[in-house]
Amino acid sequence: MNSKIILNYGWQFLAYLLVQVMVLNYIDFMGVATPYLFVLFLITLPTEISTVSLMLIAFVMGLIVDVCSDTVGVNAFACVLMSYLKPRLCKLFAPADAEGEAPSFRSFGKGRFFQFALLMVLVHHFCFYLLENGTLIDLGGTLFKAFESSVFTMVLICCIEYFKYRHNR
Amino acid sequence: METLIRFFMIFKTFIVFLMLEVLSLVLVFTYNDYQHGQYFNSSNELVGRMYEVMNTVTGYFSLNRTNEDLARENSRLKTQLSSAQAMIEYYREDSTYMQRKALADSGNYSFVTARVISTSFSKSHNYLTLDKGSADGIQSEMGVIGQTGVVGIVSAVSPHFSIVIPLLNISSRLSVKVKNKSQTGALVWKGEDYRYASLEEVPTYIPVAKGDSVVTSGYSTIFPEGMYVGKVSRSGRSSDNNLRIDVSLGIDFSRLAYVDVIKFKNAPEVKKLQEEGTDENEQ
Secondary structure: OOHHHHHHHHHHHHHHHHHHHHOHHHOOEOOOEOOOOOHHHHHOOOOOOOHHHHHHHHHHHHHHHHHHHOOOOHHHHHHHHHHHHHHHHHHHHOOHHHOOOOOOHHHHOHHHHHHHHHHHHHHHHHHHHHHHHOOOOOHHHHHHHHHHHHHHHHHHHHHHHHHHHHHHO | OHHHHHHHHHOHHHHHHHHHHHHHHHHHHHHHOOOOOOOOOOOOHHHHHHHHHHHHHHHHHHHHHHHHHHHHHHHHHHHHHHHHHHHHHHHHOOOOHHHHHHHHHHOOEEEEEEEEEEEOOOOOEOOEEEOOOHHHOOOOOOEEEEOOEEEEEEEEEOOOOEEEEEOOEOOOOEEEEEOOOOOEEEEEOOOOOOOEEEEEOOEOOOOOOOOOEEEEOOOOOOOOOOOEEEEEEEEEEOOOOEEEEEEEEOOOHHHOOEEEEEEEOOHHHHHHHHHHHHHHHHO
């Protein structure tokens, strides 16, 4: 990876964070769903990055979002878990010729990328909502929120990835 | 030692994973603990700053609603302020207050305080609307006075509202006199300046000076005698044998807020008697 690509990811990191803490955190769709779109940054980081670096990036990013939404540690935990599982999931879904590439509609194929992203989002969101609640009281409600937010996030992810796909073609 | 390092190298991913997760959990639980949650929440100096900066951006998203809220509160406060001001004026420069009190004490008169909900003073047929009506005992042909003088006469009532013909209506005609003089005249308005009315039918031999008070004559059941109307602002001869008198009205019609409607207890009796008297004359 050359410095230009790293700089590009740096900008993306900032952009995702800003959009998350300034816009998406304030969306409370029908009182249950808040999209956590910033996980898309972690999902689409190239697979050539080592898992340790990935987890460190995820921890920092999650913690920043946490501090801005007063859920300290919760997003960090969910993001680190998600990043820890990412290489294993990549092995499952990535086609052989996509080794080391950034996951996307183009490199993974639409169906495979969707499944991969969905699993990652579900891990993050269920982990986040369960830990955020901290209890098993109203477990059904918590799971429902996690599910609703996952759907919301997935819709946004598909829109953005589709836009990138059309743009890069 | 070498084995230990190799162990770390092999399991480094898992160890980093565990460390980060434990750190996150420690943060989660110390944050939940009120005593220790001072470093990583929004009361932290750095994050507080960040929120401040964020708020300058996110503030724009809610500006519309904030504006609406402020406007609503403003209008509420303004209403409160104006009613408070009206009340202050009511008691401070109220020249009719003592008179009203005396009348009310005599038992023959009572007053209904009403708010003026619509008013005009720039047309020639001006009307006022009050927020009280027949449900509060107001009937047509009742006198209406304000804080600083006579306002007009009720012309129509509905259950909760009433219409007043103020002095500022070219069809208004009020029987008045100059204070301490027995000669009565008619107060009319010619549709010019809302601050002045004309006093007619006062013969030239009556000495009327600038500054004399003009009060109601009491020759009707509408107003009791001596209610303040205004001050003579100009007095001079006209072409006929009457004086031309301009009266500066006590009431400022441009800022009427609260008025009192005068209820004369014996009005029906007087009216009936008057009707009987005219009937007998006709027979």
